Amino acid sequence: MAHLSDLDTPAAVIDIRRMQRNIERMQRRMDELGVAFRPHVKTSKSMPVVRAQLAAGAKGITVSTLKEAEFFFSEGVSDILYAVGMTARKLPQALALRRRGCDLRILTDNADSARAIADFGRERGEVFDVLIEIDTDGHRSGIKPDEPALLEVATALADGGMRIAGVLTHAGSSYDLDTPAAQQAMAEQERAGCVHAAERLRAAGFSCPIVSVGSTPTALAARHLEGVTEVRAGVYVFFDLVMANAGACSTDELALSVLATVIGHQVEKGWAIVDAGWMAMSRDRGTQKQKKDYGYGQACTLDGTVLPGYLLTGANQEHGILSREGERDPNIAERLPIGTLLRILPNHACATGAQYPAYQALSENAQVEPWSRLHGW
CATH class of the missing domain: 2.40.37.20 (D-serine dehydratase-like domain)
Structure with a gap:
């Protein structure tokens, strides 16, 4: 086995001891908050890292590409959430994974995509499990918790015979904050907005079993996660200088x-x-x-x-x-x-x-x- 000083440079080096401490820290926090943890593996995209996360107690994984889903499923991980909005041209790839036994959940935040998923699934006799993305901080994509579009998307999925698996949000704007008070406030904003969206769906007669939130800073800062069923975070496994500036690590x-x-x-x-x-x-x-x-x-x-x-x-x-x-x-x-x-x-x-x-x-x-x-x- 080589030593660090023997490597050609440049080389990407993982300090295993630090990584393991980071994994244990996050899993311990999720256990304390009483929620399932589904790490986002786009950070490492590496099976030895994912094995360590699952061994620590993670329940399934989050991916950012269907190629990741295919790879980790081939390595024995079947509980997978594809947390990027689904497009019609990727549905055949998602279907193939499900037909092979992968418990793949997909994501949408608009009625056009929801109808495309429903039409594709109905024509092929497949019932997709679909989460609806919620925008709780104006950072990126998703439907705001109070928008009428939330029920429009849910209706398109349900009328098309698909399962509404739940709601999902990511407070990416937490990366721009740098005090414990601000991170705690954002964690509560993320939690409350996603839970409210779930409550609206349930009040309208739709099922909503999953309430999924998460970013590394908010996961570590949250005081409580009432109404949340799972948390996703990714960069915590390695951390980085952005996270250090955000106060999530040293x-x-x-x-x-x-x-x-x-x-x-x-x-x-x-x-x-x-x-x-x-x-x-x-x-x-x-x-x-x-x-x-x-x-x-x-x-x-x-x-x-x-x-x-x-x-x-x-x-x-x-x-x-x-x-x-x-x-x-x-x-x-x-x-x-x-x-x-x-x-x-x-x-x-x-x-x-x-x-x-x-x-x-x-x-x-x-x-x-x-x-x-x-x-x-």
Whole structure:
């Protein structure tokens, strides 16, 4: 088995100990709140990670692509929620999964899609389990809890013979908040809005067994989850700098990093050049609008210790510019000589992970083993 220092760079490294702590922390919180936990596996797209989540107590998984659903079903996971609005052209793929025995639930937030699902299912003798997406924060897609469209979509599904499996929401705007009070308020807004939507459906005579909420910050901040049946969260498994800024974790809880090598210097500018540019880190600059801008990532030593103030302040395709925040370091070449191995913490773990076909899973004795990762759609 290889050691961390033996790897070619750049490489995506998972600190297994940190990952396991993150998994246990979230599962413990969900158990305390008395809800089922359905992790969003789009963050890792890796079976060893998902096995650890299920072993800790997760009940099923959430996916962002049908390719993920196919892959994890082939690996023995059958309880799967596809949490992206369904389009008519993807229904044959969803049907094939269900016909193979996958307990696949799908999602819609509009009557046109609901009618397409109903027409397709009815013509093929299939009753799809469909959740209706609810917009509780104006962040992205979904129907607002009080909108008439909620009952219109439910009617289209029910009249077409489909099962209304429940309602689902994601308070993605929680990523923009950074105090416990604000996160708690958003968690309650997310919970209350989704529960209200479920109550409207039930009052109108529709079934609504599932009430599904979740984002990493709100899952950890929620005071109670009355009326909720399950929570979804994804990035918690690795965390990242956006989550650190949002108050969901500290930088020493980040389980994903990019191993990089110092390959040059621009001493007059106070730069060290590393072989990890935006192709290695991704172009995600999610911390740019937060309270602390980490550039393209936070530099750490090989053992994962943060180097305070040293950030990946610029990036080209294969070159990263590492410098000291706010001032020039005239001694950077002596501090970080050619060949130095560094680990760079990413802004967005999902985006950085997506740059690699495999992770390098790091054990406590600094040995690494490859963990494959799903790519594409």
